[in-house]
Amino acid sequence: MFDPAGRHFDLPRRLFGAGSSEPLFKGFPKVPAPWPSAGRLKSGSPYDLDLIHQSLRGGPNMEAVDPRWLHSTQPSVLQEHVNYYMGGEYARTGTTARDQGVNLNQVPRLYVRRDGATDILSGHHRATASLLQGAQFQAHVIREE
Helix, strand or coil: CECCCCCECHHHHHHCCCCCCHHHHCCCCEEECCCCECCCCCCCCCCCHHHHHHHHHCCCCEEEECHHHEEECCCEEEHHHHHHHHCCHHHHHCCCCCCCCCHHHCCCEEEECCCCCEEEEECHHHHHHHHHHCCCEEEEEEECC
């Protein structure tokens, strides 16, 4: 299946609910993120940075998100971090796999473009864990108007 921009979603659909990280990682510690890459601009940011900053000041707008239809802004994910989020530690403590002191990393953050494409700004490992578990996940959603 392709989205309107022609990006491929077969891998996320196949991985949804796999129950383990192994179908994605296949013995490798690091693999490409399972989603199509978010579109880029030749110059500047593809995001409304004022909108992002405003959203961060107002507190997170948390929503349940289906992980099958996202776009990745980072090239790869680590199995160690995905497995951490698939375990119970994060759910019990809220402690992230890394960058615990970085405020922007405390919750996954998604950016929904005017065309409906949803880009992961942060939280690729949590989104991957949710994808493999076949579940929605909570994320701070920032929407272009």
